[in-house]
Amino acid sequence: GICRGAFSGCQSLRSVSIPAATRLVGPYAFYRCSSLRGLKFAGGLERLGQYAFSGCVGLTDVALPDGMTALEPFAFSDCAQLRTVSLNAQLDTIGSYAFQGCSSLTSIELPPDLHFLGKGVFENCGALASVILNENIQAFPPRLFSGCRSLAHLVVPAVKPPRLFDNPLQGVNLRALVVHVDGEFLGAYKQDVFWGAIENYETFSFEKKK
Numbered sequence: 001g002i003c004r005g006a007f008s009g010c011q012s013l014r015s016v017s018i019p020a021a022t023r024l025v026g027p028y029a030f031y032r033c034s035s036l037r038g039l040k041f042a043g044g045l046e047r048l049g050q051y052a053f054s055g056c057v058g059l060t061d062v063a064l065p066d067g068m069t070a071l072e073p074f075a076f077s078d079c080a081q082l083r084t085v086s087l088n089a090q091l092d093t094i095g096s097y098a099f100q101g102c103s104s105l106t107s108i109e110l111p112p113d114l115h116f117l118g119k120g121v122f123e124n125c126g127a128l129a130s131v132i133l134n135e136n137i138q139a140f141p142p143r144l145f146s147g148c149r150s151l152a153h154l155v156v157p158a159v160k161p162p163r164l165f166d167n168p169l170q171g172v173n174l175r176a177l178v179v180h181v182d183g184e185f186l187g188a189y190k191q192d193v194f195w196g197a198i199e200n201y202e203t204f205s206f207e208k209k210k
Contacts, residue, residue, distance in 0.1 A: 001025065002018075002022060002024070002029045003029070004026040004028055004029065004049070005027070005029065005031065007030050008028045008031040009032050009033070010030075010033050011034055011035055012035060013030070013033045015036070015037060015038030015040075016030065016039050016040070017038075017041075018039075018040065018041045019042050020043050020044040021044060022042075022044060022045055023046045023047070024048075024049065025045065025048050026049045026052070027049035027050040027051055027072070028049070028052070029052050029053075030052060030056060031051050031055055032054070033053075033055075033058075034058060035058055036053075036058050037058045039059060041063070041068075043066055044065070044067065045064075045065050046070070047069065047071075048071050048072060050072045050074055050075065051073075051075070052076075053076050054074050054077045055078045055079070056076075057078070057079060058081060059076075059079045059082050060084070061084040062076065062082065062085050063085075063086040063088075064085075066088050067088070067090055068088050069090055070091070070094075072098075073095035073096040073097055074097045076098060076099050077098065077100040078100065078101040078102070079101075079102050080102070080103050080104060081104050083104045084107075085108060087108070087109070087111050087114070089111045090111070091111050091114050092113060092114060092115055094116065094117050094118060094121050096119040096121065096141075097118070097119065097120045097123060098121050099121055099122050100120055100121070100122070100123045100124060101124050103124065105122075106128060106130070107128070107129060107130040108122070108128065108131055108132070109131075110133050110137065111134070112136075113134075113136070114134060114137075115136045117140075117141060117144060120141075120143035120146065121144055122144060122148060123146045123148075124148075125147070126147065128148045129152045130153045131151065131155065132155040133155060133156050133157060133158070134157060135157040135159065136158075137156075137162060138163065139162050139165065140163070140168035140169070142166035142167075143168060143170070145169050146168065146171055148169075148171065148172055149172065149173065151173075152176060152177065153180065154180065156179060156180065156181050159185055159188075160185075160188060161189050161192040174197070177200065179195070180202045180204060181204075182204065183203030186201060
C-alpha cells in the first residue's frame with residue numbers, strides 16, 4: 001500500500017496513477033496536494049484512508065476502481081473543484097465527511113450494494129443538485145446534506161421513509177426539493193412526520209432486488 005502521509009503537501013505533484021498491486025492508500029497519503037489534476041486507479045484497490053485526497057483542490061473528476069469497498073472519513077473532503085464522482089458497484093461504506101466541502105460536485109449516484117453512509121458525507125456541497133440513493137439507505141445520519149442549498153432532486157428507493165437524525169437536511173430548500181419515490185410506497189411517505197411535509201413528489205417504479 002501507500003503509507004500514511006507519503007506525499008502529503010507535495011505541491012508539485014500533478015498526476016497520480018495508483019498501481020494494480022496497491023490495496024490501501026493510507027491516511028493523508030496525498031493530503032493537500034493542491035496541484036494534483038489527474039488521478040487514475042489501475043484496479044485492486046480496496047480502501048482509501050482518512051484524508052487520503054483531502055484538500056486536493058485541483059481534482060475535477062474521480063472514478064473509483066472495481067473492487068473497492070470503503071472510503072474512509074474525509075477521503076475527498078475540501079476538493080473544491082471536484083465536479084464528477086463515479087462510485088464503483090462494490091462500494092459498501094462511505095465514511096463520515098468523505099465529500100464534505102466539495103463545493104463543485106453537482107450530482108451523485110450511490111451504487112446498489114452500498115449500505116453505510118457516515119455523518120456529513122455531503123455537508124456543504126453547495127452545488128449538489130441531484131442525488132440518487134439506493135434501497136439500502138434507511139436512515140439519514142446527522143448533517144448528511146447539511147448546507148446543500150442547490151439540492152433539487154432526491155431519489156429515495158427505500159420502501160419505508162428513511163429515519164432522520166439531527167436535521168440532516170439543514171439548509172436545503174425543502175419547498176423547492178422534489179423527492180422521487182416508488183409510487184407503491186408514496187402513501188407511507190405522505191403519512192410520515194417529516195416526509196409528509198415535503199410538497200413535491202414524483203413517482204416511479206423501481207426495480208426490486210430478487
